[in-house]
Amino acid sequence: MKVRQWSRDLALGARFAFTGGREGWARVLLTAIGVGLGVALLLLTTALPSALAVRHDRDQARLDYTYSREHTAKGDDTLVIADANSTYRGADVRGRLVEPEGPRAPLAPGLTRYPAPGDMVVSPALKRLLDSSDGKLLRDRLPYRVVGTIAEPGLIGSHELAYYAGAKNLASRINGWQTARITEFGNPNAVPSQTDPVLILLVLVVFVVLLMPVAVFIAAAVRFGGERRDRRLAALRLVGSDSRMTRRIAAGEALAGSLVGLVFGTVFFLIGRQLAGSAEILGVSVFPSYLNPTPALAALVAVTVPAAAVLVTLLALRGVVIEPLGVVRTAKPAKRRLWWRLLLPVGGLAMLAPMIGQGRSNGDFNQYLVIGGVLLLLVGVTALLPWVVEAVVGRLGKGGVAWQLAVRRLQLSSGTAARLVNGIAVAVAGAIALQMLFAGVEGDYTKVTGQDVDRIQMEVQLPRGTALAPVGRDFTATRGVRKATALGNLQIADSTWTTGAGPHTSSSATVGDCAALREVAKLPSCHDGDVFVATGGDRQMDADTKKLAVTGRRLHVETGNGLTPGRDLLWTVPGGLKQARAVDGPIGNIASGLLLTPAAMPGRLTGAMSTRAYLTLDESVTDAHEYVRNTAARVDPLADAMDWSATEQSDKFTSIRTGLLVGATCVLALIGASLLVSQLEQLRERRKLLSALVAFGTRRRTLSLSVLWQTAIPIALGLLLAGVVGLTLGAVLLKMVGATVSVDWPGVLTMTGIGAAVVLAVTLLSMPPLLRLMRPEGLRTE
Template sequence: MSARGWGRDLALGARFACTGGREGWVRMLLTAVGVGLGVALLLLTTALPNALAVRHDRDEARLDYTYGRHRPKAADTLVISDLNTTYHGKDVRGRLVEPEGPRAPVAPGLTKYPAPGDMVVSPALKELLDSADGKLLRERLPYHVVGTIGEPGLIGSRELAYYAGAKNLAPRIDGWRTARISEFGRPQGTTADTWDPVLILLVLVVFVALLMPVAVFIAAAVRFGGERRDRRLAALRLVGSDSRMTRRIAAGEAVAGSLLGLVLGTVFFLLGRQVAGSVEILGVSVFPSYLNPSPALAALVAVAVPAAAVLVTLLALRGVVIEPLGVVRTAKQARRRLWWRLLLPLGGLAMLTPMLGQGRSNGDFNQYLVTGGVLLLLSGVTALLPWLVEAVVARLGRGSISWQLAVRRLQLSSGTAARMVNGIAVAVAGAIALQMVFAGVQSDYTRRTSDDVTRAQMQVNLGRGTELGPTARKFSATQGVRKATVLGFADLGDRPWHGEQGPQTTTSVTIGDCSSLREVARMSSCRNGDVFVAKGGQAAANVARLARPGRTLHLDTGNDTEKGPDVVWTVPHRLKQARAVTDPAGNKGSGLLMTPAAVPAGMAPAVSATVYLALDESVPDVHEYVRNTAVKIDPLADAMVWASTEQSRKFTSIRTGLFVGATCVLALIGASLLVSQLEQLRERRKLLSSLVAFGTRRRTLSLSVLWQTAIPIALGLLLASVVGLTLGTVLLKMAGATMSVDWSSVLAMSAVGAGVVLTVTLFSLPLLLRLMRPDGLRTE
């Protein structure tokens, strides 16, 4: 058959689809909607690499390292302080800025810096501050809003960020939170963090597992209305077309539906693209401009979808005999063969087997073998499910009338039932495997912190010059605070800090009342005015050399950019002994301890403070109250909520990406299943009407529809669990992780899949009830 003949037959089929009257239009519209939903998600997927690249580039462009080499004040320098905070679980990116000359670098998204006391904010932060929910945050940001940050300065439409003007920041330069910079962006000589092979493996599997259900649904969507179409094709045989021409015409109808689906998919994508700019999923948001599909990938989707429509239609019609007098579909079909269906998962296992035990220490995984192996294993679900459904329903026997109606329907069209749940089965199998891998490698990316959450739940670091007594009183009066332990810190050396050589030996001095000092040392007695030497911890040798009665020590009063005055302190003769103990932050250090009455006047400006807070976490917003108090004491205060463990940000971002993608895929699954269910009910309209006319109760028919959905989904979830556990086990072996099964996640994924199907069934009940009328037998 020449290409010209193929084109003529396909065009004829497309013409029949477009001019087939109401029936043809409904069928093509159903196909187009199903394909369109899949195309929209595929376009979204093709746009993800660009979106991630733009987010990364914008984040890199606004980097303002507050550590590194120190610069002198110049016409092109900017002093900037990192004021990042958290509000109701959301990160707030904050910066205090003070340009020191006319050529100071301007941050991306700004045209100029706000004056001291003013701030420019992101649109999302402005919206939050103007709402009732932003009351506590407004107390923390005592600046006047004078503008908004432009899109180039933000990584997402819902990002909370601000730049506030300040003055006299230079004395606060510490090489940690405050620095002097001359440009934004990653400094030369620094490189971005690298990803280890296991994380790259996770990314590959996530993409494959999320895209497979989309491809399955597109393949199923082009077969909507298949039974009615096949019966109509018999008329073409009657007027002289041969069987091959008839199949090509049928493929042409599918192409018409898929092309319309491409158009609808593009519309859905453009609408979703705009909506994406106003929503946030699991803390991730984007601007619509981020979601620009790669032209090459978009062209691949435009070519692959119609080609898949032709291929799927031709394959589906291989088992159908279309004759001039009808379609031979109701005769007993040949039993599906199992052997070739097993080749797909076995082939996938064969591709993954060479990488077993590779782990993260033997280089990157072969991405082609990983992609191919996972694809074949998940494709095995779509191949095995029709055989499993057919084999099981053939053995189902007696039961209620609704049960018998459902079983008989499944026995006649097990393939259709399997197609409906194939996508869910694939999605659940991939999700189970990924949950296993995440659970298996989680310990590698999670570390226990040294924080003792039984003694304190928050820590606040305050800058130099903090008055310890008033600070303790303010925190103790804060709502939800049960106990505030305030400790001051300073450094002492054997030589002046501003000399050419600097001190040779140094030690720390910790200042606090007796109750606070007992958090870091064990002492026999304590009263205000005492000075102790704590031994038994880190740097004990330094303390032994310096803590000698009568010795003169020099206080560190400078910062990273300027040297302070030389303040000296003489070790008193009445020096008490203490034993260092582990503090709430997990540190055990030797050093000098002072009660407030023993602190000389010249030392106070050089003392910074750390506050350990025991909280009543049943008080709503207790963390926000603490942060607000901290900012009132010191605008550059750093408040941290303690946790017993912390997780790698890269690992967390991949897991977040999985959840975001799974949410989109589940939405597609639900929508596509609903379209498929409605199409199935429409095709059985006369059958339902006939049963009602003969006295069948509507409750019985409704239950039969539920059974027709429940039986395939139960089998699909069972198969998905087996394949998912197998894939998860193989991936864990590849990553060199300990084999473990998170059964709660397996059950949760299965429950989500079943929940989607039940929800779709409930949404289809109104149409079912409308179709169950005797007048549905009327025909023209």
């Protein structure tokens, strides 16, 4: 019987929602748009695991493992492939040179055939870039004819820049790090890597922080138009419905709006899914086909949102007395209780407390306690904010007319004002906590490279056997290069280099002109043809160098490629050795060894020499880095040009931070849209009041300013509360991972400023509708 009664009342409420004239439709539309925005983001979130899995699978399927690959004999099923990755204006360019050695050579995902030498197939994004004026410098770097495009299965994102270019004689360049012969793509023997517990904690907190504001907004959206709805419900009481039936009918109206919101959300999601294929956020892009919500999670959203709409409406109406003659809301409401609101954050702290000090050395963090604790702390913001707003606005004193109008409105409906800013407060609290956590553990995932970026800005690593003189000339003549230092390196030893047993004593021989050698050692004097013995490194290096640097001694030079031993190449130490003192080299180390000027090195050793160029750039020259990469590609297509950095960060840590920024961008966009919808709904509810005030002579500027104050006061209180909760949660999370508790004040102020900026933008956007609502037509009624 109760089920039938509930069904009948909910259905009646849904019918009222659609048959209540323009007001009813406006309320349903506002609710549907608000709920739809939240549902769209929830569906997007449920699709993220699938998208990440597809990206990972596609990346794994095309791996060629040129680095440290075992030697494979040539056959009709082999492919020689070389890594030719590059960077263009901050964007990664994935490049491969390919040479199939037989008809059964493995075909890379996304290709139907390999391009001939001199041709290339490119990703759609790379093709668009090369065809545009922005791609001129990159076209100079890739002197191949475009003959096709890479299909979606061979790419991890719609904006990925990638190409496969045909090449010749790659087999002679097989080495242990860049070029390899393969028989298949992918890694069938891959072993899942063990995930850092701290990174797992970061992922969990990121998801909770990003989803919580969405849930808060959906809960607020189903209450749009609450005051007008309650007045309509009073009429139902007048014709005989009891209070419980009235609440169920109200829940039915909210249910109707949420169901339409599910439809809107699905449409928004499908539109966003298509737009995702043409968007790139912080270097991350996807194909629309990636974004397929997990059926179970999508079903959960479809059930939870309407159920939440009904539950929220019933809870909201508990404090509203709906009588046949009106709604008892304007009387002084009962004072909000504080004790139960404090239980939520205290309970959250209690759930997180057992994991304090656990760090990464005591196993994984309990996922349920982490999620529950963070949820309770953030829900505590939504519970405490109405009490804070009520307590503060009740004590606000005198002021101008605009101030008085705003304060009186807030005193009458502080709960509505708090609901308006709950989402932004929760988002800012979570963002502050995450900012503290990321800043606290960043040092654990960041290491100092030792590279002196004030001295050198780029390094170009060239294939073994590249001659020094042309390298120095080419880079010196490159636009944007102030200084180029070209150095070659040979590995020398007292016995042959074999894979089975290494040499007893070994050292290095650095080759370069006098100016280049002065970058690694202090030379007494220097002329082409000189040979120096540089000491000053550690004691063992000095001892090995002195032992080998004996005039007339025959030394063995390494010629292997890292996978197979090369031929035994001998070199006799010349006479006239000079002493030198090693100094900090370009890579920040002091290394002992022999120093050879070009005339002192026999030409037959060139093939065993690895060459690097260290470049000092004029950063005022636009695209100086790109000019260097173009020169490197002209010197050798397999040259590897690298930007120097004082530090480098873990890829996993960086990807999590990037995911947070992408998600936060989406959530902030939702919050901005939701605040605008909420603001418009509030203005629509007060249309007659605003028009009446203007009719009685109130200036439009005064009313506009009062609306600004009505937004600014709750936002200021919300951001203050968010700061307190965010700092508390951040401190607890830092204690959990065993990091020193410190406040990243620039990050805190940035997050707070972003929240305030979103609200300011929404307020400005709501001004034109506000001015329209002040017209005399607003007094018209139906």
